[in-house]
């Protein structure tokens with residue numbers, strides 16, 4: 001792990017002091033300058049992903065983009081990933097898939113989501129991302145404060161699990177995102193027009209009603225609002241393949 005202890009705390013404090021009120025593009029440039037080839041962007045190619053991907057492609061289209069293909073995504077998301085990648089000229093989008101052995105042992109019928117969504121997210125999201133981040137010191141996320149829940153207190157720069165996380169859109173509002181997408185004529189995810197303002201795997205994503213929280217359709221009816229990749233790990237929920 002590249003960043004731990006006082007070094008990490010000092011770096012996070014300095015970057016937050018400098019970037020707290022900066023534009024997303026300034027934050028992206030600062031992150032690229034700080035971490036160079038040890039920086040990746042993690043994107044779901046979901047409802048709000050086009051804005052950050054477009055900004056990044058304008059600065060460095062070769063930055064590694066990590067996409068969690070859980071095996072449970074909507075077909076529309078897979079199409080959108082391809083279309084947006086081509087449109088923006090991103091040259092290094094990497095599809096992260098669950099390991100065959102993990103699925104064979106823990107989810108052979110592909111129905112773990114019915115009984116244990118945390119375990120399902122662990123083998124289909126947390127572990128593949130953890131493996132892919134091995135070669136990186138820092139990663140960029142698309143989280144925003146307006147998404148609510150645990151994200152209300154989101155800082156521009158954070159430290160978690162030995163890495164730095166950079167959130168260029170932390171300060172942006174939904175109106176800022178919509179205006180940017182319109183200004184640059186960015187294509188919307190095809191499910192947005194059907195009432196999905198936040199899009200993950202098909203078994204765990206529902207449309208939302210007017211006035212509901214934007215993430216209300218994720219794991220609807222469950223006491224779960226995050227898949228686990230943004231939850232700092234003290235002890236792994238499940239040891240799979242001895243990777244974590």
Ligand code: SF4
Nearest residue numbers: 117120121124201204
């Ligand atoms: S969001 Fe649902 S289907 Fe996707 S990995 Fe998590 S529990 Fe499994």
